[in-house]
Amino acid sequence: MKTISEKILSKRSGVDAESGDIVAVPVDLVFAHDGTLPLAIQQLGGQKVKDPKKVVAFCDHASPSPSEKVSNVQALMRQFARHHGMDFYENGDGICHQIVLERHASPYKVIVGGDSHTCTHGALGAFATGMGSTDVAAIMAYGKTWLKVPETVSVEVSGKMPEYVHSKDVFLELLSQITADGATYKALEFCGEGVEAMSVESRATLSNMSIEAGAKVGVCAADEKVKAYLTRYGRSNEFKALYPDEGAVYTKKVRIRAETVVPMIAKPHKVDSVVPVTELEGEELDQVCIGSCTNGRIEDLRVAARILNGHRSKVRLVVFPASRGVLLEALKEGILETFLKAGAAVGPPGCGFCIGRTVALGDNEVALSTQNRNFKGRMGNDSSFIYLSSPSTAAASAIEGRITDPRNPKE
Amino acid sequence: MNIKGKVVRVFPGDTNTDEIISGKYKYDELDLNKLAKHTFESVDSHFYEDCHDLKNPILIAGANFGCGSSREQAPQVLKACGISCIIAESFARIFYRNGFNIGLPLVECEDISKDVTQGEWLEVDFDAGMIRSEHRNKEYRFKPIPQFMQELLERGGLMPYLDACGGYTD
Ligand code: SF4
Numbered sequence: 001m002k003t004i005s006e007k008i009l010s011k012r013s014g015v016d017a018e019s020g021d022i023v024a025v026p027v028d029l030v031f032a033h034d035g036t037l038p039l040a041i042q043q044l045g046g047q048k049v050k051d052p053k054k055v056v057a058f059c060d061h062a063s064p065s066p067s068e069k070v071s072n073v074q075a076l077m078r079q080f081a082r083h084h085g086m087d088f089y090e091n092g093d094g095i096c097h098q099i100v101l102e103r104h105a106s107p108y109k110v111i112v113g114g115d116s117h118t119c120t121h122g123a124l125g126a127f128a129t130g131m132g133s134t135d136v137a138a139i140m141a142y143g144k145t146w147l148k149v150p151e152t153v154s155v156e157v158s159g160k161m162p163e164y165v166h167s168k169d170v171f172l173e174l175l176s177q178i179t180a181d182g183a184t185y186k187a188l189e190f191c192g193e194g195v196e197a198m199s200v201e202s203r204a205t206l207s208n209m210s211i212e213a214g215a216k217v218g219v220c221a222a223d224e225k226v227k228a229y230l231t232r233y234g235r236s237n238e239f240k241a242l243y244p245d246e247g248a249v250y251t252k253k254v255r256i257r258a259e260t261v262v263p264m265i266a267k268p269h270k271v272d273s274v275v276p277v278t279e280l281e282g283e284e285l286d287q288v289c290i291g292s293c294t295n296g297r298i299e300d301l302r303v304a305a306r307i308l309n310g311h312r313s314k315v316r317l318v319v320f321p322a323s324r325g326v327l328l329e330a331l332k333e334g335i336l337e338t339f340l341k342a343g344a345a346v347g348p349p350g351c352g353f354c355i356g357r358t359v360a361l362g363d364n365e366v367a368l369s370t371q372n373r374n375f376k377g378r379m380g381n382d383s384s385f386i387y388l389s390s391p392s393t394a395a396a397s398a399i400e401g402r403i404t405d406p407r408n409p410k411e
Numbered sequence: 412m413n414i415k416g417k418v419v420r421v422f423p424g425d426t427n428t429d430e431i432i433s434g435k436y437k438y439d440e441l442d443l444n445k446l447a448k449h450t451f452e453s454v455d456s457h458f459y460e461d462c463h464d465l466k467n468p469i470l471i472a473g474a475n476f477g478c479g480s481s482r483e484q485a486p487q488v489l490k491a492c493g494i495s496c497i498i499a500e501s502f503a504r505i506f507y508r509n510g511f512n513i514g515l516p517l518v519e520c521e522d523i524s525k526d527v528t529q530g531e532w533l534e535v536d537f538d539a540g541m542i543r544s545e546h547r548n549k550e551y552r553f554k555p556i557p558q559f560m561q562e563l564l565e566r567g568g569l570m571p572y573l574d575a576c577g578g579y580t581d
Contacts (some may be wrong), residue, residue, distance in 0.1 A: 024579045034438060035438055035482065036481065036483070038441055038480065039441070039483055039484065039487070044570075061438065062438045067439060067467065068436050069438075069439030069440070072439075073439060073441065075439060097433055114479040114481065115481055116479070116480055116505060117526060128483040129510075130505055131481065131505060131508060132482075132483035132505060132508065132509035132512060132572060133483040133571070134483060134509065134510065134513055134568065134569050135509075135512060136511035136571060138512075138573055139571050141570075141573070142579060144578070144579045146579070180425065180475070180476065180478065180502075181425075181475045181478070181501075184475065184501070184503065184504060185504050210490055212453045214475070214478065214503060214504065216504055234444075267558070270425075305479075329414060338453050355434045355562070356434070356435065357434070357435075373479065375427055375429045375430075375479060376429070376430070376453070377429055377430075377433060377434075377435075377453055378429060378434070380434075380435060382453045401579065
């Protein structure tokens with residue numbers, strides 16, 4: 001009786017794997033970006049890439065390039081990708097994780113990314129995990145990696161989420177319970193009717209943030225919603241249903257009752273320093289940021305636009321769609337117009353504000369962002385402060401210029 | 412394998428990779444020896460010089476050392492600073508893997524950061540799973556490092572190891 005992680009790793013390694021076992025598995029997709037690929041290229045040291053069809057490179061972190069040094073590093077990546085004949089996503093195509101969701105990830109795949117938020121792809125039933133540049137280089141050269149099969153913590157979301165409460169709030173609630181190292185070395189497996197009711201996009205927010213609890217992967221079952229998602233992107237042939245076995249062994253079970261979750265916020269500088277938004281209402285803000293691989297998808301932009309519609313932001317508002325596809329959808333749906341009329345600076349698809357490479361904070365400034373990390377200095381300034389919330393809370397707070405509960409939106 | 416060295420710093424729990432090396436440098440500097448000058452810059456501006464004054468500097472830390480971003484530049488700059496070994500109460504998963512992959516020895520030892528102080532000499536015996544403090548005449552045990560990972564260290568990391576073995580055996 002196996003968990004989702006045990007099922008994938010057994011199938012892909014060809015051995016009957018249980019948590020604790022070390023297996024060597026073929027890697028179906030390995031990717032890295034402008035922050036991690038250059039070092040992987042160095043580590044590869046001129047060796048051949050075994051299967052370039054399974055390697056993908058992205059320019060998304062410092063994108064569009066803000067300096068000549070970054071441009072030179074990106075040029076090196078471009079040359080490497082061209083030389084080996086691998087897929088290369090340019091400045092403005094979007095964040096690696098969003099593009100992998102849209103075009104590459106599917107159930108049962110083993111995916112390794114040179115980025116800690118690679119766990120995002122668990123939302124499509126993949127075993128996806130972040131590794132460092134040397135692991136990426138070794139996979140490029142040999143096509144395989146070694147993995148310890150993780151123990152699994154089951155996270156059941158029961159019931160129905162109230163209006164203006166999102167999967168981001170559910171995860172922040174979970175973090176407040178299990179803390180930032182509550183799942184170190186383990187898999188999180190999300191289930192329950194609350195998760196079943198969620199779109200793949202909302203599930204991707206849960207999977208994305210799993211690393212903030214230290215987890216290796218954050219997986220969801222591959223159900224009809226996953227099938228519909230893959231079909232939407234012309235990849236229905238990649239669908240395979242995937243559920244945990246009845247009687248699978250979990251090291252721990254956590255239950256979150258969705259109907260009791262309220263809008264939550266993480267305070268600077270720790271992701272697990274979480275309180276209900278109502279406790280911080282009225283705190284002054286300098287900037288509100290909507291986007292990132294956590295909450296930069298079309299449904300996040302829709303939610304924010306619905307609240308912002310007809311209002312003007314009282315603070316600097318920056319919006320970075322997660323991918324070119326998301327930006328095009330936002331354009332078609334009139335969402336972009338809503339943002340522009342609300343006074344937003346809309347940036348090109350990419351990581352944008354999230355690590356302060358293309359939008360940095362000033363001294364002592366306070367930001368509220370829909371991203372996943374609020375470490376000191378994360379947005380480019382060691383004396384600034386970062387709060388984390390859902391897109392609804394971010395939009396409602398932009399209108400007021402202060403932290404605001406989204407449940408009483410302005411008409 | 413044995414390492415004898417002086418403790419250069421004792422860091423608290425949850426030390427993250429953004430603190431070890433700020434994201435603002437990693438996109439434009441590929442030379443790790445140059446990048447190493449910025450190690451711990453935002454929290455400890457003398458770290459780099461202090462490491463260079465010592466032979467085999469050892470870093471001690473609390474739980475969950477190296478959490479956050481997967482940037483391998485974090486263990487790489489510590490290695491480039493000359494750190495011979497990091498002993499922490501526990502490590503974040505990706506950092507732990509990265510450390511062995513680049514040939515930087517990491518040891519998990521309970522309660523270590525509570526006793527040990529800066530400037531102390533320590534001797535780490537990897538085969539016996541033992542850390543000795545001459546100053547305080549005290550010994551600490553740790554779970555010996557699996558054979559496969561000791562081999563990674565001896566070969567100087569994952570790439571030289573795989574090159575020597577011709578890839579994965581199974
Ligand atoms: S959006 Fe932020 S967290 Fe996501 S990949 Fe980019 S930098 Fe990392």
